[in-house]
Amino acid sequence: MQRPLGAQISHMLKDRGVDVIFGIPGVHNQEMYRGIEEAGITHVLARHEQGAGFMADGYARATGKPGVAYVITGPGLCNIMTPMGQAYSDSVPMLVISSCLDEVAARKGQLHQMKDQRAAAETVCDWSEEAQTSDAAYALVARAFAEFQTQSPLPKHIQVPIAQLVADADPAPPAPRAMRLPGVNQDAVATAAKQIGNAQRPLFVFGGGAVRAGGKDGPARAVLERSKAASFTSYAGRGIASPDDPLHFGASLARPGSADIFAQADLVIFVGTDLAEVDLWREEPGHTCPAIHVNLDPQVLARAEAADDAHQADAFGWLTTLAVALEAAPGTTDWRADDVAATRARWRAETDAERPGIVPICDALRDVVPADTMIYSDMTQLAYVAKEVWDMDRPGHWHHPYGFGTLGYATPAAIGGAVARRGKPTMAMIGDYGFHYTMQELGVAVELGLPIPIILWDNGKLKEIEDSMIRAQIAPNAVVAQNPDFCKLAEAFGARAAAPKSLEALQNAVTEAFAAQGPTLIYITPELTE
Template identity: 35%
Template sequence: MGDKVKTVGEALVDILEANGVDVVFGIPGVHTVELYRGLAGAKIRHVTPRHEQGAGFMADGYARVSGKPGVCLVITGPGLTNTITAMAQAQQDSVPLLVISGVNARSSLGHGRGRLHELPDQRAMIASFALMSHTLLEPEDLPAVMNRAFAILRSGRPGPVHIEIPTDVMAKPIALPQPENPPVPRPRADIASVLDLAQRCRQAKRAVILCGGGAVSAAPGIEVLAERLDAPVVTTVNARGMFYRHPLSVPASPSLAAVRRLIADADLVLALGTQMGQTDYDMYADNGFPELPQTLVRVDIDAAQLARGPSASLPILSTVNNLVDDLLTELAEFGGEKIDAQGVLRALQAREAALAELTPKMRCEISILETIRETLPGAIIVGDSTQAVYSGNLYYEADRLHGWFNAATGYGALGYGPPAAIGASIAEPTTQIVCLVGDGGLQFSLAELGAAKDAGAQVIFLVWNNDGYQEIETYMIEQGIVPEGVKPSPPDFLKIAEAYGLPAVRLSDVDALPGALVDASRTLGPTLIEIHERKTRGATA
């Protein structure tokens, strides 16, 4: 059969569908309507946020939970610039995001004639941080460009990819060939590196494993390796939930002194899929993370990342899955006996000492997180930048993979939590999602309560209300600065929820939280619970 002739917009939808895309997030406009032409007849669901930043954050949450790229459709100019914050967050946290935008007609590009939504060079603007940014100038290039985009999204370190389509190209006819979905090679360590690491593992007496977000999919193999080496496993924020209640698990930040002592005392530190960035390893910017010139082995999918940050005595370019598989095979073939390195005791001591470092207020906030976990087993907690989330990033153990993620690390975008929670719910519609967000952060994305209602998202918006930006106010006071600009008045969130049709309750005592969570989980669609830091008994120590 010959190739089918369709418009570029229709062909784009076909290609997305052929690549497993089942949902797109976006707000249509006159500069993208031709891209919507094929959606009505497709199996792809369209979700409408209230702001394009919300579209990007929804796609981010969807991608983290589903494991598939999150896809956005946005207009040229303000639609794309509104999405930039979400793209930057995805770049920092290695989240696969495909943003397809419009751009003005080809004949107008670069001329500055004052066209609607015109930017001097929007592709160049995005190219400064995206893994790829491409302007589709010729209709027939669409299949090749999309193949390249998905190859990038599925191969190395994930991040944002951008394709812009001029308005005069969208409606052009294109002969669409049979869709291709070629296999994408994934990096694998050379045999010499595997043999070197295997020898180090056999000689190690006090190994420690560090797991970042790039290690999550290799959790079963890492568990076998950790038990083989009797090695405590420290999980960063994006890896929490990998080894729930395993005796070797240390769900605490490497920014804490107790965890740093555990790492400094090791004779082998195996860092798997972790950026080793400041917000995980040096949250307080005290430069106290130990130097590990001889003991550190880093495994990463990105060669550039291996060249940054702490220098490793053995850098290995590989997916964590491939490396762990190869290493376990090598260890089994040449002596598979387990090492007795008092790993369980070392992990226990690190956990207890790390928790003891935290302030009573932090421990109180962590106990609230644990109440959520125990009341709603298997729920996903999506966080914003708020005090209870900061405490959880220091010490909290989720009970499932992808059960804890937030924007209080890396790029640190405020307002991330509500739309990302909606995206997570769309990825797993039968799973209860809890969005932990402060009163300041929720006001960044307040209108997305309406998007949650429209989407039927099973999200409990748990609002941590302290009447302003208390984390910043505290920091200003500690620096001897008179606080200014940290008291934006919050609205009555219960009335806002009611306006959007969400059931809502304000707790007078934290002891009522389990019952409120159960009631909310039995409600179809989104709900809201407010805890006030000073007015809700038990919210602080």
């Protein structure tokens, strides 16, 4: 039967598997809220649209399903553009649906008016379109979900004029039975298997696009075992390779010395990685040998050298096919396990020397968090160290604002992840300055009773920026801000708080936080290991 289009959109989303929407209602988008409960969808009320966007991002990374957010015209959309930019840089499936004014050219001074909000949103997402009819709205939602399933997952924005949201519309067409990823070219994989089998020092690099292929029973580990190859992962790919693999170099691509390892390889296989600046922090990996690139994104494949092979394919399907091919013809290797171990030990010591006192905190946390914990970290020195020295035994369980590099990500993203994984452990790791950006979302975690330990690292300043200024011979300026009493602030929201003074006390606080009825802010400072 006919309902207002705003309600019909929620029913369409439910038909496509959406069970949670994050957002904030307003007079412009209230029609979108008419159908949420009727469709059987849970709505999570954020305290700020930026928080809603990060929650949708965290939900998407936890589930692999699109995170959906509803926002209002103008400022609501502007507020969520930072999370949209983060999702775009990290290939996270997010759908933002906003209201928009019916007309902006001939009439000025309207509530929430922007000159061109559709174009503004397009600067931070895959595409941004306006649906001027119900059929257009349905077509755009269907297009978004089709692309989420068959291409590199990137955020989309759909805006619907207020008059259309209010108008009655027929129901949306049903979802298709299945969307399939591009098929794997069997001959191309067979050729790749021969190249790998003939190589003496093959080197795999796994990125976030290969997460689904990782883990104990995933094809990535079978490929490594049969090929006798060494491996790296990007930060987003941690856990794809086994931390116990004696030929695994870890998530240490950004170590300058990793270029020397690449120079020793005679074949490099890049799977599901963009080789972004934030992966390498240098222009090139360092190899001079041929390479194989496996990626869904043609833009990434276009960067392959003349001697390289490029495969447009889903990492899971490609690695599954390769594992079968290598079973009959396993490889050999000149890589030495003791050399890998020595290299990793040297890189760990470098990391510890660069930011003293943090490695022991990471080790203490790693030893006490439950095995299935999903961790969301922020732009903070605690996380920068942890990403290098904290081995993950499973993929897709550590999420960070890698490319866009925004502050304030961890707390709301962890809330989105905890909503997605009710009953499973979730933890946030954030710095004192980043916590200021989205601290209000702590109220959402309290409201929902989410047992999230929030590790707040307070070094009293923007320490990473201070260090960078000193290296550039700039007198440190504007790097110190007045902080509140974070524990009292958390308690004012209704959360628990702890300020451990030793590593053992930190471990006890984390264990208690996972068993609590709501979030716990765990406040730590550099004095913890001094």
